[in-house]
Amino acid sequence: MADITDQKERSFPKIEFTDSEAGALTFPSSKSRTYNYFKPAKLRATMYEDVTVDVQPDPARYLTQGWIYGFGNGPGGYPHDWTAAKSSNWHQFLDPNEEWEQTIYRNNSAVVRQVSLCLENAKRAGAYNHWNHPWSNFIARNLGAWMHAENGMALHVFTSIQRSCPTNMINNAVAVNAAHKMRFAQDLALFNLDLSESELDFDGDAHREVWQNAAEWQPTRKVVEELTATGDWAELLFATNVVFEQLVGQLFRSELVMQIAAKNGDYITPTIVGTGENDYNRDSAYTRALFQMLVRDEENGAANKELFNGWLAVWVPKCLDAATALQPIWSQPADKVRTFAESLDAAKEKFSQLLEEIGLDIPKELNK
Template identity: 20%
Template sequence: MQYELRYKVIEPKRQTYQNIIDRFGDQPATRYQEATLDIEPRENFHYRPTWIQDRELYDEKYSALRLTDPYSYTDPRQFYYTPYVTNRAALHDEFGKTLAYVEERDLLAKMPEPWRAVMASVIVPLRHYESGAQLVSVTGARFAYGTSLSQCASFAAFDRIGNAQMISRAGIAFGSGTADVLTTAKEEWMNGEHLQPLRRLVEEIMVIDDWAEGLLAIDAIDRRLYPVMYHGLDEAALMGGAGAYSLFAQYLTTWFTDQRKWLDALIKAWVGDPEHGEANTAVLDRIESEWGARADEAVGALTAVVRGHLGEAAEA
């Protein structure tokens, strides 16, 4: 007796979840859309926050910057948990390999003395800046309205801890495998005159009530700090016999480029919002005016120290 195998295609009753169908119709959706859109609860809360009882647990009024539809903004990187973790695991794996190469040859400890001074007095203490920025991002993760916003802030918070760890690991390699350099870096952060404007600024940003303003205030610092301290010193390091610094700094430059993608897209969404765009623009202008000038001062104090150590090389 012979049997014939036949294939039968069973068409699904629907292509995706109902919340996605409500937005786009019954058609295949991306994993990012299914993991993001309309995920945050909007009703049936059991209680209001005890510390601010005119708000819901998830409430758009936690920020002056609003979107008519919070899900009109989507992460241009299309990050939800799985691709985010995969991407960052690869980044830190590559950093680990680079650092192992640097450590085996003791390259950070062998840098010229001016670069060693920059590393000890400016770069390694910035691990504490990253920790402060992480807390600001956590606030955004908690209070941002809409999953497409809150998950970006969550990933940024994880990134900041990763940045602090990278700087710490580079600091330990700089100290030839000892953690003493981290203790010295903390003392610099707490008492170094050139770091106090930045420390004061970060601590004030940490207690801002508006989560979006906090993120943008930190971004005002980032936009001045990263191009100068990491990308800006890259060529000077290569030409000045401090190639190990360039190898380390490239990872932070890569992260900053990635960070800009979702923040720039969010700012564009705020400005272009059909209902709140004009009010958002006014708020954005105020934030840049208020925090940008102080960021200039804080980063300028660090830049002056770097120039003092490196001289004309820092101007390149």
């Protein structure tokens, strides 16, 4: 019987402690029982920060193995060169509205209830019976046409942008923007349907012909279609929320429809259009915060400002042409509360204020 001591020593794989890179890093609150991989804006993280910040992993911050997915024969994750704008820290942006999944459902459901009650009460009270023909024709043609602009921006502008942004915080804000536009376009469509089914002399199909062929709407349609063909996501957001919405969107919604509806015996349309204006108020807030951050960036601020002024040179003339072409619709309602020149001056003033808040130069075209 062989001596047990003569047997060869067995070989086993040696245990090697690799110390996972992600778990070994030191980050804010890493020694706390309740920690975050980021530094909250205030003493404690808000719910928005907890569910949004760093949900989309970025290898430039915490992951050393690269993006967890990518594109075939192309860059991985969310390439920064999808825009000419530069930031020393894209993750610095936090939505001032603190929008995330719960808030978008809560806020939009509240608006839907408001619009639904408004339309139900209008039908019950026979509110449309007091409309004159010029006003019902104005709504059928022009508010119906604007529905196409809102729908185009929802589907082909903001839905496109939200896939290209480099952080989850920007993506969330833009995705909410897309939902706002889609909901508002649907509200206008339902309003059009209600009016078509009422006893009012209302042409519910007029908006198609107006959007496709009416001379006053073709420059607006052209700008919307050119926006959808813009590849740089930051330029697309800038051109839409900073330029187009100020010079065309608010000009039509706020400086025309909201101003003259009541004088023409219509208290329903301002309620519906007002929800779109409230949406833009919120969307303008996150847009202003984002571009302020880029203009004030210590490393890239000057270059970004020059870039944005170049974008203004491209899009301001186009949007002013679209705004000017809409002038004839100011004369269509029976009761004309304000002139086109007054409305355009108000839109230009608000646009200039927004540019000053961002930190950009006022285009010379606004002084003409």
